[in-house]
Amino acid sequence: MLAFTLNGAAAIVDMPETTPLLHALRGPLGLSGPRFGCGAEQCGACVVLLDGRVAYACTLPVSAVAGCSVTTVEGLGTPETPHPLQRAFLGEQAGQCGFCLSGILVAAAALLARDPDPEDAAIRAALDPHLCRCGSHNRIIRAVRRAAAEMRGAA
Amino acid sequence: MTSDLDRRAAPPGRLPGSLAANPRLDRWLAFDAAGGVTVTPGKVELGQGILTALAQIAADELDVSLARVRVQAASTPASPNEGVTSGSLSVQDSGMALRHAAAAARAIHLQVAAQRSGVPVEALRVEDGAFLAPDGLSVGSYWSQAEAGLLACDAPAEVQPKPPSARQVAGHSVPRLDLPDKVFGAPRFVHDLRLPGMLHARVVRPPARRARLVALAEGPLPGDATVARDGSFLAVLAASEHDAERAAERLAARATWEAEDTLPPCHALADWLHAAPGEREAIAAREDPAGDPVRTLRAHFFRPYVAHASVGTCCAVARWLDGTLEVWTHSQGVYNLRADLAKALAMAEEDILVRHMEGAGCYGHNGADDVALDAALAARAVPGRPVRLLWSRAEELGWAPVSSTMLVEVEAAIDADGSIVSWQEEVTSHGHSSRPGRNPAPTLLAVEYMNPPRRIPNAINPPLASGGGAQRNAIPAYRIPRLHVGVKRVAEMPLRVSALRGLGAPANVFAIESVMDELARMAGQDALDFRLRHLDDPRGRDVLLLAAEMCGWRGRARREGFGLGLAYARYKNSGAYCAVAAEIEALEQVHCRRLWIAADVGEAINPDGVLNQYEGGAIHGTSMALKEQVLFDARTVTSDDWETYPILRFSEVPAVEARLIPRPEMPPLGAGEASLAPTVAAIANAIHDALGIRPRAMPFTPETLASA
Numbered sequence: 001m002l003a004f005t006l007n008g009a010a011a012i013v014d015m016p017e018t019t020p021l022l023h024a025l026r027g028p029l030g031l032s033g034p035r036f037g038c039g040a041e042q043c044g045a046c047v048v049l050l051d052g053r054v055a056y057a058c059t060l061p062v063s064a065v066a067g068c069s070v071t072t073v074e075g076l077g078t079p080e081t082p083h084p085l086q087r088a089f090l091g092e093q094a095g096q097c098g099f100c101l102s103g104i105l106v107a108a109a110a111l112l113a114r115d116p117d118p119e120d121a122a123i124r125a126a127l128d129p130h131l132c133r134c135g136s137h138n139r140i141i142r143a144v145r146r147a148a149a150e151m152r153g154a155a
Numbered sequence: 156m157t158s159d160l161d162r163r164a165a166p167p168g169r170l171p172g173s174l175a176a177n178p179r180l181d182r183w184l185a186f187d188a189a190g191g192v193t194v195t196p197g198k199v200e201l202g203q204g205i206l207t208a209l210a211q212i213a214a215d216e217l218d219v220s221l222a223r224v225r226v227q228a229a230s231t232p233a234s235p236n237e238g239v240t241s242g243s244l245s246v247q248d249s250g251m252a253l254r255h256a257a258a259a260a261r262a263i264h265l266q267v268a269a270q271r272s273g274v275p276v277e278a279l280r281v282e283d284g285a286f287l288a289p290d291g292l293s294v295g296s297y298w299s300q301a302e303a304g305l306l307a308c309d310a311p312a313e314v315q316p317k318p319p320s321a322r323q324v325a326g327h328s329v330p331r332l333d334l335p336d337k338v339f340g341a342p343r344f345v346h347d348l349r350l351p352g353m354l355h356a357r358v359v360r361p362p363a364r365r366a367r368l369v370a371l372a373e374g375p376l377p378g379d380a381t382v383a384r385d386g387s388f389l390a391v392l393a394a395s396e397h398d399a400e401r402a403a404e405r406l407a408a409r410a411t412w413e414a415e416d417t418l419p420p421c422h423a424l425a426d427w428l429h430a431a432p433g434e435r436e437a438i439a440a441r442e443d444p445a446g447d448p449v450r451t452l453r454a455h456f457f458r459p460y461v462a463h464a465s466v467g468t469c470c471a472v473a474r475w476l477d478g479t480l481e482v483w484t485h486s487q488g489v490y491n492l493r494a495d496l497a498k499a500l501a502m503a504e505e506d507i508l509v510r511h512m513e514g515a516g517c518y519g520h521n522g523a524d525d526v527a528l529d530a531a532l533a534a535r536a537v538p539g540r541p542v543r544l545l546w547s548r549a550e551e552l553g554w555a556p557v558s559s560t561m562l563v564e565v566e567a568a569i570d571a572d573g574s575i576v577s578w579q580e581e582v583t584s585h586g587h588s589s590r591p592g593r594n595p596a597p598t599l600l601a602v603e604y605m606n607p608p609r610r611i612p613n614a615i616n617p618p619l620a621s622g623g624g625a626q627r628n629a630i631p632a633y634r635i636p637r638l639h640v641g642v643k644r645v646a647e648m649p650l651r652v653s654a655l656r657g658l659g660a661p662a663n664v665f666a667i668e669s670v671m672d673e674l675a676r677m678a679g680q681d682a683l684d685f686r687l688r689h690l691d692d693p694r695g696r697d698v699l700l701l702a703a704e705m706c707g708w709r710g711r712a713r714r715e716g717f718g719l720g721l722a723y724a725r726y727k728n729s730g731a732y733c734a735v736a737a738e739i740e741a742l743e744q745v746h747c748r749r750l751w752i753a754a755d756v757g758e759a760i761n762p763d764g765v766l767n768q769y770e771g772g773a774i775h776g777t778s779m780a781l782k783e784q785v786l787f788d789a790r791t792v793t794s795d796d797w798e799t800y801p802i803l804r805f806s807e808v809p810a811v812e813a814r815l816i817p818r819p820e821m822p823p824l825g826a827g828e829a830s831l832a833p834t835v836a837a838i839a840n841a842i843h844d845a846l847g848i849r850p851r852a853m854p855f856t857p858e859t860l861a862s863a
Contacts, residue, residue, distance in 0.1 A: 019397045027396060032347040033340025037466050038548040042797035045466055073340035086338045093330060093763055096771055097202025097516035098337025099467040105338065127805040131797065133466050134202055134516045135774030136767070137808040 004065045007075030017063035021055075022046045024062045025072060033073035033102040037131070044130030047103035048072050054110050054129075073102040076109055085109055088147035089140070096134035104130045108144045116152050118144070168312050172252035173197060177235030180263075180306040183256040184213065186297040190284065192219060194257075195227045197237030198249040199487060200333060201517035203768060203827050205245045207331045208760040212250050215324040216257035216316055217297070218281035226332070230510040231493050239488035239590060241519070241654060242622050243730060243825030246760055250823065254325075258316040260297075263305050268295040319758070319819045326819050328763035333513070345485050345512035346470045350541040353472070355396045356533035357403035359389040360550060363414035363790035364649070365603050370411035377401040383536035386606030387412075390533040392542060416789035418649045425457045425852070428562040428583045433643040438619060438626050445636035446570030448577060450677050455564040456666035457852040460557045460785035462794070463655055464802050467515025468551040469522035473530035474541040479506045480534075484527045485514025491592025492524050498597040499528055499605070518775065519655035522546060522555035524591045525600035532601060553795035554600060557785050558655035559585035559614070561625065563666035573678030575689055577637035580629065580666070585645050586614030587624030587658040600651070614652045616644055616659075622727040628660040628832060631667050632725055633689035650787065656772070660726065660832040661779060662853070668722040668836035669849065682721055682840070683708055692725070694755050697816055698734040699723050701753035705812060706736035716741055717748075718845025722836035726829035731756040733829040735773065737809075737837035741845045744857050747777045747838055752813040752830050757821035769813045769830045776834030778803035782854050 003012050006029060013024045020039075025031045025048070037045030039058045046058040049071040077083035085108050088094070095101050104127055111118055111126040118126070123144050132140065170178055177183070177197070184194045194213045200206045210224040229237075237249055261281065268286040269276035272294035279286050285296045319326070336343040361368065368387035376382070380393040380402035389410065391402040419427045472483040480502065486492040489509040497504040514523055526546055534542035546554070562583040570576045589598045594612050596602075602609045616624030623629070626642050675685030683703050690696055703709065703721065711719055718741065723734040732755040740746045750773050759765045782801050786794035794800040813830075839850040842860070852859040 015395070016397070019395075023396045030349075031340065032342040032344075035344075035346065035467065036545065037468070038797060040548065040796060042548075043466055073338075077339070079335060079339055082339070089338045090330060090334060093334065093767060095331075095334055095337055096204065096767060097465075097467075097513070098334065099202075099344065099465075099515035101337050102340050124805045130805065131466050131802060132805075133464060133518070133775070133802060135771030135808075137774060137805055138770060138811055139767070141805075 002062055002066045004067060005069040007071055013062060015062055017061060019062045020058055021048070021060045021062050021065055022057035025057060031072055031074055035099060035102055044103040044107065045100055047107055047130070049106050049110055052110060052113060054107050071106060073105050076105060083109065084147040084150045085144065088143040088150065092139045092143040092146060094139035094143040095136050100130055100132045104132070104140060111144070112148050112151060117148060170310055170312055171255050172248045172250070173235055173237045174252035174255050174310055178309040180256050180260055180308060180310050182235045183253060184260060185306065186301040188298050188301045190298045191223050191225055192217060192297065193225045193227050194253060195234050196249045196253060197229050197235040198240045198245040199229050199511045200513050201240060201487065204331050204761065204764040205240070206333060207329060208246055208764060209250055209253055210332060211324045211329060211760050212254045213257045215322050216254055217261055217284070219284040219297070221324055221329060223284060228511045229489050231489050231508060234489065236490045239491055241487055243726065243827040243829065246823040247825060250760060254316045255314060256310055259310045259314040260306055262314055264297055264300055267300060267303065267305060271295065325760045326758065329761055331764065343513055344467070345472065345483050345514055346467065346545065348472050348483055348512060348543065350472065353541040353543055354392045354394060354537060355399040356383070356390050356392045356530065356542050356544040357399045357547070358529050358544070358550065359391070359403050359407045359410060360554060361387065361412045361414065363412065364417050365608070366412040366414035368410055369413045372409040374405070374409055376405060381536065382406065383533045385532050386608060387604040388532055388601050390529065390544070392533055392537060414790055418787050418789050421787050424459060424560045425455070425562050428560060428645065431583070431645045433583070433645040435641050435643045437639070437641050439630045439638050439640040441636070441638040443636035445576040446572065446574060448568030449571050451566065451568040452670060452673055452677065453566045454670060454673070455562060455851065456662065456669060458561045458662040458665070459853065460560045460650060461655065461779055461783045462552055462557050462785050462800055463518050463521040463555055464552060464800060465515045465517065465521060468546040468548060469526040469555065470514065470543065470545045471527040471530040472541055472543045473527065473534040475534055475538045479508070480531055481508045482527050482531060483510050483512050485512060485517065485523045486527060487517060487520065487523065488592060491590060492527055495524065495591035495597040495599050496528060496531060499599055499602050500531060519558070520556055520588065520590050520653035522551065522600070525555070528599040528601045549795040552800050553792035556589060556651045556653035559587055559625065559652045561659065561662035563662055565666055565670050567670055567674060569674055569678050573680055575633065575635050575674060578631060578635045580640045582625055582629050582640070582642045582659065582663065583645065584625035584642065584659060585648050585652040586616045587652065587654055588617055589614040589651065589653040611651060613646065613648050616642070623659065625659040627658045627727055628663045628724055630728060632692065632695060632728055633671070633686070634691055635689070656775060657828050657831045660724065661776065661835050664722065664724045664832035665836045665839055665853065668724070668833065669839050672840045672843065673849065686723060694732050695723060695725055698732045698753040698755050701814060701816065702734035702736045702751050705751040705753060705814065706738070708736065716845060718841040718843070720837045720840025720842070720844055722833040722840060724833045726825065731824040731826060731829040733833050735830060735833040735837040737834065737841045739838060739841040739845055741842065745781060745842055745855050746807065747781065747809040750777070750809045750811045750834060752811065753816065754813065754829065755816040755818060756826050757818050757824040759815055760823065762815055765815060765826045766813045768826045770811045772828060772830035773811055773834040774803060774808055776831035777809060777838065779831070780835040780838045780853060780855055784854055
């Protein structure tokens with residue numbers, strides 16, 4: 001049995017310790033936000049936050065998160081109380097198929113937590129490990145900027 | 156077979172788009188007493204935003220708020236059969252059908268309300284679904300008449316949809332209906348489907364194309380994993396994904412395959428294409444009076460095989476029950492998939508239910524259909540239980556159909572006035588479609604491995620009237636008095652090829668627009684002026700002029716290391732108009748810094764959605780131009796991860812400015828694919844502007860540019 005905090009609530013999984021976190025999140029924990037894209041830390045579709053830092057759920061063994069706090073896109077906000085990033089992505093219509101967005105949103109949240117007013121180059125650098133095939137990159141960069149401005153205004 | 160284009164044509168008295176083949180109104184839409192309308196198109200969401208555009212069209216014609224419209228995903232046999240969602244044809248096929256069907260539904264409902272109330276039908280108006288008399292009193296609504304079965308009839312041909320000026324929803328940008336689920340991580344993809352008792356499956360792929368499984372050593376598997384095998388098709392099933400993955404690895408180590416070298420030389424494909432046997436077809440032969448040629452250009456252009464490279468991998472869920480099969484799929488065509496599943500599994504089509512669910516971005520015929528048969532084969536081992544089969548990244552990049560490598564050889568001449576007098580062009584390519592449901596033999600990957608194995612038929616080129624395959628955009632749109640274009644389709648396909656965004660257009664437009672630039676230079680003319688001089692279509696001229704204005708073409712100043720290039724194409728020579736200007740910076744490699752896109756799509760249902768497609772297509776084109784190439788050895792694809800098949804990243808994407816020329820009164824021309832090919836060509840021309848090197852082979856890497 002492994003215990004950790006998932007999106008602010010206590011979570012327990014009973015799986016072999018080597019099971020990738022992604023399978024735990026999408027399996028017994030019932031989430032759909034973190035996605036399988038490559039299984040090799042090359043695309044960012046599975047990215048979650050581990051104690052606030054970006055982590056690849058596709059390779060991270062579930063044992064490594066014991067006692068830690070894991071945040072997925074579901075933990076950022078809800079349709080009723082969206083995170084400013086989620087609101088900004090909808091505002092900019094920053095997505096097409098949307099498969100890459102879960103990882104990109106949490107990576108952007110980690111960026112804004114450490115840099116509330118990032119330059120475009122910093123946004124591109126933070127999102128560079130994330131692949132988007134539909135070509136929504138420029139809208140995504142605009143959305144991150146928009147969310148940053150909103151969060152600074154609210155602070 | 157009726158082509159997409161044939162079905163779309165609607166002479167007076169005939170029904171538009173897919174309505175001609177599916178005229179029953181209740182196949183397209185239904186009202187409910189609770190105040191909702193469900194539309195049931197046969198086209199599917201691929202990430203392109205079509206569901207939103209279709210909902211807008213229905214809301215507009217019905218005079219209901221967009222929030223009342225629900226778009227139901229396509230399924231057999233409930234949805235109208237609209238073939239495949241492809242070719243940037245959904246608004247034309249499905250949208251125009253739905254517009255007519257909704258207008259008909261509105262007229263029928265109003266007629267009934269008029270008869271019941273005694274208010275003349277001309278005096279009634281519709282306000283968010285309520286039928287109001289001149290005094291403002293309601294005399295009924297779609298919702299109150301929902302149960303009357305009024306749509307159980309064929310659509311009348313004489314219905315008139317609203318004039319463009321009366322549209323209040325279509326033609327205006329609205330937020331995409333599917334995006335909220337995607338930013339909140341809600342289950343929406345087929346990958347997210349979870350059914351009670353569902354098992355997870357993985358395929359064990361052979362080390363070579365069409366290898367035979369000759370031995371499989373016995374041994375334990377992790378957890379409860381079991382094997383499903385049909386000939387040389389090998390899969391594992393387990394209750395947990397982790398066990399299924401580990402079991403697949405173990406099983407792969409226990410399999411012995413009989414394999415042969417079957418693939419062409421990866422690094423000498425242009426020569427291989429040139430020499431390959433095939434059938435040649437002349438697609439243009441014009442001999443009009445022309446001036447005397449004074450200067451002649453000969454050049455050839457090459458594109459390697461390229462991959463779909465979606466960020467998600469293919470996935471399907473299948474369940475067998477009493478000899479029937481139910482499949483959840485992100486296929487582009489549920490009926491086409493059903494037809495090939497029936498052939499592959501020797502079943503009746505009626506015994507197969509196919510339901511669409513969204514997948515990751517789809518840019519053409521990827522592995523979505525293949526994985527559905529894989530899932531069905533795996534699930535056959537456990538009747539009654541749903542089985543979710545997910546491809547690995549290596550399968551996605553290595554086993555899905557790829558887009559054909561192409562060679563375009565051009566000889567063109569100008570006269571003393573600097574006008575083009577002749578143009579001879581030979582295109583060599585595989586076919587560009589091996590989609591399911593169109594051939595007597597199934598085209599799904601696993602049929603080459605099942606017992607008995609069946610060869611997948613050679614890919615075809617759809618007829619030019621339907622947009623063509625290798626022929627797509629092969630005929631220059633410019634005024635050329637002596638014009639000869641031939642297309643050779645290679646007789647075999649060692650690597651399975653099929654449709655990918657643009658089909659033949661990226662290679663053909665790269666060739667044509669490069670030659671146009673070179674001819675302009677030979678003639679001592681500006682590249683924009685030279686194009687305008689040879690282009691009669693006023694809408695084509697308008698997008699060229701707009702793109703030139705957006706990028707400051709006329710007043711441009713040279714900057715060391717930078718180059719600006721221009722290109723134009725009308726997609727399929729019959730669809731949307733698009734001109735692109737590209738600015739590149741040549742450092743140790745070429746970087747595309749900015750793109751300016753001018754487009755004319757006719758009527759745009761959701762203008763912001765169209766712009767999103769144009770921006771995305773241009774970034775896809777940039778990636779294809781600068782980075783993409785399928786690599787393989789004699790037996791199998793070796794570019795099977797993101798390091799060996801890199802695509803454009805956040806740090807590399809150009810800034811993109813896109814503008815639409817509004818033409819709300821003109822028929823819609825499609826949106827999804829038009830910006831890709833001219834982007835490739837504009838980048839090539841910008842490279843020449845910066846470096847004086849004429850790119851001849853994609854991708855434009857230091858290696859290929861060095862040999863140009």
